[in-house]
Amino acid sequence: FSLIQRETGFISGLVAVLHDVTEQQKDERERREFVSNVSHELRTPLTSMRSYIEALSDGAWQDPEIAPQFLKVTQDETDRMIRMINDLLSLSRMDSGTSKIELEYVNLNEFFNYILDRFDMMLKTDNEQAGKDNNQSLPAHATHKQYSIRREITKRDLWVEIDQDKFMQVIDNIMNNAIKYSPDGGVISARLLETHNHVILSISDQGLGIPRQDINKVFDRFYRVDKARSRQQGGTGLGLAISKEVIEVLGGRIWVDSQEGKGSTFYISLPYQPLDEDGGDWDEA
Numbered sequence: 001f002s003l004i005q006r007e008t009g010f011i012s013g014l015v016a017v018l019h020d021v022t023e024q025q026k027d028e029r030e031r032r033e034f035v036s037n038v039s040h041e042l043r044t045p046l047t048s049m050r051s052y053i054e055a056l057s058d059g060a061w062q063d064p065e066i067a068p069q070f071l072k073v074t075q076d077e078t079d080r081m082i083r084m085i086n087d088l089l090s091l092s093r094m095d096s097g098t099s100k101i102e103l104e105y106v107n108l109n110e111f112f113n114y115i116l117d118r119f120d121m122m123l124k125t126d127n128e129q130a131g132k133d134n135n136q137s138l139p140a141h142a143t144h145k146q147y148s149i150r151r152e153i154t155k156r157d158l159w160v161e162i163d164q165d166k167f168m169q170v171i172d173n174i175m176n177n178a179i180k181y182s183p184d185g186g187v188i189s190a191r192l193l194e195t196h197n198h199v200i201l202s203i204s205d206q207g208l209g210i211p212r213q214d215i216n217k218v219f220d221r222f223y224r225v226d227k228a229r230s231r232q233q234g235g236t237g238l239g240l241a242i243s244k245e246v247i248e249v250l251g252g253r254i255w256v257d258s259q260e261g262k263g264s265t266f267y268i269s270l271p272y273q274p275l276d277e278d279g280g281d282w283d284e285a
């Protein structure tokens with residue numbers, strides 16, 4: 001405020017300049033959250049790529065079988081990051097469900113194993129790295145946490161129509177959470193099974209668990225049970241919100257079951273139609 005005061009001392013007017021501070025703060029906050037979300041989502045593919053590149057430079061490049069395979073993974077990961085940035089940009093501009101989705105039939109059994117292999121790989125190179133350079137300053141999130149993945153995955157091929165990149169983003173996010181919100185040395189169980197017309201994938205941890213009153217909110221944008229902890233670990237509270245959007249676009253459902261202090265299980269179910277092997281109905285006699 002400023003007062004317009006005459007020499008006589010009388011106040012003859014009042015000028016008020018009102019900025020819409022709340023609106024500005026909101027924009028500012030959203031911008032900041034967007035930036036940290038991008039960092040969060042890019043960390044996994046980057047760490048994974050670093051592991052493959054390290055393995056290559058440690059000698060795998062000389063192996064004519066492994067080298068092209070590892071190079072392919074880094075190439076795929078680079079492509080995926082570029083596509084992910086585009087997705088995040090469109091997601092940040094509008095949360096309309098209009099972001100492009102590329103559906104294809106994928107053998108979920110094979111694909112889930114591939115995703116988990118990347119986590120095993122990261123753990124392996126992380127451990128090797130830990131032995132080498134202890135004094136390097138690592139982001140809080142990338143501390144060398146020990147965990148093991150136990151797989152209970154059906155042997156059957158399960159062809160499901162998904163968008164591979166987006167689906168991988170969802171699993172990466174749930175796996176990263178399982179690691180983040182678990183104590184050192186925890187076991188993560190990854191399961192995949194089929195029911196009559198669904199596939200059900202689940203990831204269980206032996207971590208903090210989620211308090212009952214928060215359980216329905218963890219899929220909300222920016223919702224975090226413990227904001228300080230989440231932030232310290234590099235979280236933004238957007239991962240599960242994005243995951244939910246993706247799974248719903250694929251016609252599936254995502255939910256969580258958890259016991260505080262014991263652990264959490266995240267479930268994903270997707271519609272699944274077993275392949276009719278003899279072609280059935282359309283055969284002519």
Ligand code: ADP
Pocket residue numbers: 040173177178181205207208209210218219223224225226230231234235236237238239240241264
């Ligand atoms: P963040 O970036 O904070 O991890 P998410 O959207 O991925 O964001 O998760 C939202 C919140 O849900 C987390 O901050 C955490 O409080 C809770 N959460 C998610 N996964 C787990 C888990 N496996 N165990 C315990 N809490 C979890």
